[in-house]
Amino acid sequence: MSKSILVIDEGTTSTRAVLFAASGEALGSCQRPLTQHYPAPGLVEHDAEEIWNLTLECAREMVAKAGGADQIAGIGITNQRETIVFWDARTGKPLAPAIVWQDRRTADQCMALRERGEEPVVQAKTGLLLDPYFSGSKIGWALANWPQLTEAGAHLRVGTIESYLVFRLTGGAHISDASNASRTALMAIGSGGWDDGLTDLFGVPRDILPEITDCAGQLGTTTPEMFGSSIPITGMAGDQQAATIGQGCFTIGQTKATFGTGAFVLTQTGTTLRQSKHRLLSTVLYQIAGERHYALEGSVFVAGSLVQWLRDDLGLIGSAAETEPLARSVADNGGVYLVPALSGLGAPHWQPNARGTIAGLSFSAKKAHIARAALEAMAHQTHDLKTAFAADGADWAELRIDGGMVANDWMAQDLADILAIDVERPAFIETTALGAAMLAAVGAGLYPSLEAATAMRGGVTRFQPAMPDTDRQKRLNGWGDALSRVLAPSS
Numbered sequence: 001m002s003k004s005i006l007v008i009d010e011g012t013t014s015t016r017a018v019l020f021a022a023s024g025e026a027l028g029s030c031q032r033p034l035t036q037h038y039p040a041p042g043l044v045e046h047d048a049e050e051i052w053n054l055t056l057e058c059a060r061e062m063v064a065k066a067g068g069a070d071q072i073a074g075i076g077i078t079n080q081r082e083t084i085v086f087w088d089a090r091t092g093k094p095l096a097p098a099i100v101w102q103d104r105r106t107a108d109q110c111m112a113l114r115e116r117g118e119e120p121v122v123q124a125k126t127g128l129l130l131d132p133y134f135s136g137s138k139i140g141w142a143l144a145n146w147p148q149l150t151e152a153g154a155h156l157r158v159g160t161i162e163s164y165l166v167f168r169l170t171g172g173a174h175i176s177d178a179s180n181a182s183r184t185a186l187m188a189i190g191s192g193g194w195d196d197g198l199t200d201l202f203g204v205p206r207d208i209l210p211e212i213t214d215c216a217g218q219l220g221t222t223t224p225e226m227f228g229s230s231i232p233i234t235g236m237a238g239d240q241q242a243a244t245i246g247q248g249c250f251t252i253g254q255t256k257a258t259f260g261t262g263a264f265v266l267t268q269t270g271t272t273l274r275q276s277k278h279r280l281l282s283t284v285l286y287q288i289a290g291e292r293h294y295a296l297e298g299s300v301f302v303a304g305s306l307v308q309w310l311r312d313d314l315g316l317i318g319s320a321a322e323t324e325p326l327a328r329s330v331a332d333n334g335g336v337y338l339v340p341a342l343s344g345l346g347a348p349h350w351q352p353n354a355r356g357t358i359a360g361l362s363f364s365a366k367k368a369h370i371a372r373a374a375l376e377a378m379a380h381q382t383h384d385l386k387t388a389f390a391a392d393g394a395d396w397a398e399l400r401i402d403g404g405m406v407a408n409d410w411m412a413q414d415l416a417d418i419l420a421i422d423v424e425r426p427a428f429i430e431t432t433a434l435g436a437a438m439l440a441a442v443g444a445g446l447y448p449s450l451e452a453a454t455a456m457r458g459g460v461t462r463f464q465p466a467m468p469d470t471d472r473q474k475r476l477n478g479w480g481d482a483l484s485r486v487l488a489p490s491s
Helices: 048-066 107-115 119-126 135-145 147-151 161-170 196-202 239-246 304-312 320-328 367-391 409-419 431-443 450-456 469-484
Strands: 004-010 014-020 026-033 072-079 084-088 156-160 175-177 211-213 216-221 232-238 255-259 263-270 281-288 291-300 337-339 357-359 398-402 422-426 460-463
Touching: 004 048, 004 161, 004 431, 014 048, 014 431, 026 048, 048 072, 048 161, 072 161, 072 239, 072 431, 084 135, 084 161, 107 119, 107 135, 119 196, 135 147, 135 196, 156 161, 161 175, 161 216, 161 232, 175 216, 175 232, 216 281, 216 431, 232 239, 232 431, 239 255, 239 263, 239 281, 239 291, 239 431, 255 367, 255 431, 263 281, 263 367, 291 367, 304 320, 304 367, 320 367, 320 409, 337 367, 337 469, 357 469, 367 409, 367 469, 398 409, 409 422, 409 460, 409 469, 431 450
Parallel strands: 004 072, 072 232, 175 211, 255 398, 398 422
Antiparallel strands: 004 014, 014 026, 084 156, 216 232, 255 263, 263 291, 281 291, 337 357, 422 460
16 A cells, blocks of 8 residues: 555644545545634634644544554645744643734734834835734734743744644654745745844744744654654645645646635745735745745635634524525625624735624615625625735736635635636645645655646636626625725725
């Protein structure tokens, strides 16, 4: 039997381990939900020890399914990118809650830095904007407010989720791959190293940060006692970069959108770093053998979490799957528009203090209209991004979609209709895990390149636009009106 690839897929709401054959076939998976902690409005935290325990539990189950550690060629890790963990190097134990990417506690700090004129420098160095979304301000805040971190002294380690997991899997390797490091606002995206000016700006000592590595290769080795014998770690990437790889976007201009907890659109720009003039992000897509490939990115903070909110907090639906028949049950949205700024607005608006709204309600509005408006918001937000990408000279000819939400055929068709382009959905929609598997397969020597590893990708379904232009424009006009009620006057 040919060796398998084990992928650890560390999401915002769950942790998973997926076992892949070298052909790309998913042989099995294990998933556990993660507890979300909301200690105050705008604050989002995870328990990093819970993350570790559930990750280990799922990974061990997949190692057993593979027939033991010696049947696994390599481990690929992909993760929620900007979430930051603080731990003790002596024990590997977390010293504080993990601050999640959705957390907005540093909004005022970022605003103050913008008003001081720091954003152009930060953008030029990192490709990012001054926003609490990124890790640097979170790390600086934690060091200033959680005394146990400074008390740890030389034993303090800080990193994103993949860095933390590698430390614990290997018994002490402190590394971060270039795609994740590029999301901290501490890495100079052109040189690929930590920047002293940025670490000083956010108050982050350089010696607590990990070594920046490639995304594929011999990156580390698990301790023998972890899985019965050692397994090499051969691939790592942030979740959106991994999804872009899993979608086979290796030609300049190819674009993917992942609809998970948030929505993230990345367009491949090759080895040339492109700076956005319309508040998109430049980011490292992957780095192999020291060569960095880049992408332009638009990040939307609320996507699948909106449906989760309708289900868990408002009680309007019993399951996410109910949204599709509800959306189909009404002829249109009935004039109802939902702007899902529940944790601020991301690209291209970047207003962390914006708050959501449901506009156009009347007694004729039913549950179905609100559910439909929630799904329509995905297309509306994506259209805002498409407009910004086009203004940067990177318009989309088609869009490759993935993530849990896109199993919904109605939503996929609505994206095609509102964007007025073909939308392609792979048969295997968990392309984040697949991309991590492709990186790990290349790092383990199963494929000579990522392009060759596209053999792991399966079939696709295409959705073509069918909405009349007048209907499309009416929808976009209604969205624009609802959005204007949320945006700050300065925008």
